[in-house]
Amino acid sequence: MKKIKTISLTSLRVEEDFGFQKLILAETANLPGQEEDEPGLPEVQSVRTANPVLTNAVTTFTDTFNAFDAALKTSDSNPSTATAANADAARDSAWRATNAYVKAMCSHPTTDIAAVAIEAKALFDKYGDPTSLAQTEESGVLHNLLQDLHALSEEKRTTLNLDVWIADLQAKEDTFLAAVAQRTEENAARQVGIVKETRTAADAAYRSLVDTVNALAMIEGDGEYAVFIEHTNAIIERQKGILKARTTRARKEDEDKPGTV
Secondary structure (H helix, E strand, O other), rough: OOOOOOOHHHHHHHHHHHHHHHHHHHHHOOOOOOOOOOOOOOHHOOOOOOOHHHHHHHHHHHHHHHHHHHHHHHHHHOHHHHHHHHHHHHHHHHHHHHHHHHHHHOOOOOOOHHHHHHHHHHHHHOOOOOOOOOEEEEHHHHHHHHHHHOOOOOHHHHHOOOOHHHHHHHHHHHHHHHHHHHHHHHHHHHHHHHHHHHHHHHHHHHHHHHHHHHHHHHHHHOOHHHHHHHHHHHHHEEEHHHHHHHHHHHHHHHOOOOOOO
């Protein structure tokens, strides 16, 4: 008798589990009796009505998978993601404005002011334009730049009227960092919250579907379930192969570490 093999879904990463279940959901079309009766046909010629237990198992699995899918998509539309993006754009604008101001002051008609401006501009040139860098890299550059600008003597900053510009850039960077911290916190909460909850429900529904199909195949014979069982086993074996390769690779990396016996 054909039977669906076992697999530990908890061993899969979140995205792997989602992809695995998506493939299984597509295969449920191969289960018997899922079609409704064809209109116009005599009852004896109608397509076989689905076993209610199987129908319930498929429906539950479909619903829980869709909830899992929605939970994962929600993380992409996290409101704090947009807030962080806006804060990033604001600090970019602040850097460009401050850089442009200092550059313009390098041509100031007063020699002493121009000299201070040239010194300050050298700090901007030292780190280059950070606005095209990845967000974390830009934060590193701005952190160093702001430290150097603050390190200029009070007399020089006053001569150049630079404090207001430094304060604005610092405020925009602080706002961005706060937005990123909020985004990280919300994503983490979502990961351990709604994603975990919906994944657990989908995993349970998958196992219930497998148990149902295996039981019906044993009672009724596996003829009508053969395609679903064979395809599902092929998906399982492929996923197990990925898990085995990852475990082997991780073990080899551990063995290659210095000091490992």
